[in-house]
Amino acid sequence: DTEVxxxxxxxxxxxxxxxxxxxxxxxxxxAMYWYKQKAKKPPELMFVYSYEKLSINxxxxxxxxxxxxxxxxxxxxxxxxQPEDSALYLCASSQRIYNEQFFGPGTRLTVL
Amino acid sequence: xxxxxxxxxxxxxxxxxxxxxxCNSSSVFSSLxxxxxxxxEGPVLLVTVVTGGEVKKLKRLTFQFGDARKDSSLHITAxxxxxxxxxxxxxEDSNYQLIWGAGxxxxxxx
Numbered sequence: 715d716t717e718v719x720x721x722x723x724x725x726x727x728x729x730x731x732x733x734x735x736x737x738x739x740x741x742x743x744x745a746m747y748w749y750k751q752k753a754k755k756p757p758e759l760m761f762v763y764s765y766e767k768l769s770i771n772x773x774x775x776x777x778x779x780x781x782x783x784x785x786x787x788x789x790x791x792x793x794x795x796q797p798e799d800s801a802l803y804l805c806a807s808s809q810r811i812y813n814e815q816f817f818g819p820g821t822r823l824t825v826l
Numbered sequence: 827x828x829x830x831x832x833x834x835x836x837x838x839x840x841x842x843x844x845x846x847x848x849c850n851s852s853s854v855f856s857s858l859x860x861x862x863x864x865x866x867e868g869p870v871l872l873v874t875v876v877t878g879g880e881v882k883k884l885k886r887l888t889f890q891f892g893d894a895r896k897d898s899s900l901h902i903t904a905x906x907x908x909x910x911x912x913x914x915x916x917x918e919d920s921n922y923q924l925i926w927g928a929g930x931x932x933x934x935x936x
Contacts, residue, residue, distance in 0.1 A: 718868075756914055756926040757869065804868050812924045814859055817868030 720805050720818035728826050729795060735821045737788040737805030745769075745811040746788045748780060749804040751820070757804055763788060764811045795825045829853075830917050832927030839905060840935050847900045847913055847930045855917035855925075858898045860889055863912040863929075905934045 718739045727733050737746065745764045749757035761780045762770035768780065777799075779791040788805055802822055806815040830851045839845055849858065857876045861869035873882050875891035875898060882889045886909075888901040898917075902909055915927040 754912075754929070754931065756929045759924070802866075806868070812918050812922050814871050814874050815869075815924075816871065817861075820866070820868050822866065 718805055718807055718816050718818035720803075720821055722821060723819065724822045724824075726824045726826065727792065727795065729797075731795075732791070732793045734792065735790040735803055735805075735823075737790075737818055738786055739807040739816070740786055741807060741809075741816065742785075743807035743809050743816070744785065745808045745813070746782065747804075747806040747808075747815065748778075748788065748790050749806065750799075751802045751804055761790075762811060769811060792823075795823075797825050799823065800825045830915060830925045830927040832915055832930055834930060835928065836931045838933040838935065841907060842904050845902050845905060845932070847902075847915075847932070848897065849899070849915035849917070849927050850897045851917060851925070852896065853917070853919060853925075854895050855919055856895070858891055858895075858915060858917045859924075860898070860900055861914040861916065863914060864910075869912075869914055905932075907934045907936050910934050 721736045747762050748760040751757045759772050760774045763782045766782045777794050781789040802820045804820045805818040808815045833848050857874055859874045860872045863869040873889045878893045878895045880891045886903045890899050910933050913930045917925045
């Protein structure tokens with residue numbers, strides 16, 4: 715299995731809602747990432763987990779809260795988001811930190 | 827701050843033409859990765875180059891890593907509409923961080 719899966723594919727939420735994005739990989743990769751991507755821009759790194767521990771938090775606002783329940787799963791909990799948080803949220807995994815990354819299809823998030 | 831400058835930012839050409847995309851930096855990278863991303867999808871890894879001067883071929887795509895490992899190029903021969911997408915380069919620096927280029931949006935017109 716060489717796939718990274720992400721759910722949901724699309725998400726529309728209000729500024730007072732709480733929602734979660736989910737990511738799963740079964741390639742035995744030990745590093746997992748959350749990226750945010752705006753239209754026509756490269757992905758911006760948000761969080762990196764290595765061996766299920768948070769390694770890097772790129773100064774992301776606390777309304778985004780990552781969680782790594784086990785080596786295959788990565789969640790991103792969302793609360794009190796702003797309209798400017800609307801973007802494509804990408805999950806990726808790699809064998810080791812910053813190695814070649816395998817991306818999921820992304821969650822298109824719209825905050826109203 | 828390390829930068830990976832990608833050029834051109836946008837390229838629209840006719841089917842059958844050749845093109846080259848460049849990634850340049852003043853920093854040395856231990857490896858450089860090229861990805862292609864289609865609208866609404868995640869980037870897909872095309873190739874990783876590791877050795878200075880290395881050339882890798884993927885069908886009509888030729889990737890080269892500069893001798894000093896500071897730059898890379900992607901050359902597409904006889905471009906096809908299926909080559910349309912956002913091409914991203916990403917370099918792994920000495921701190922094991924991945925530095926991303928801004929991307930090249932490529933459109934191949936039939």
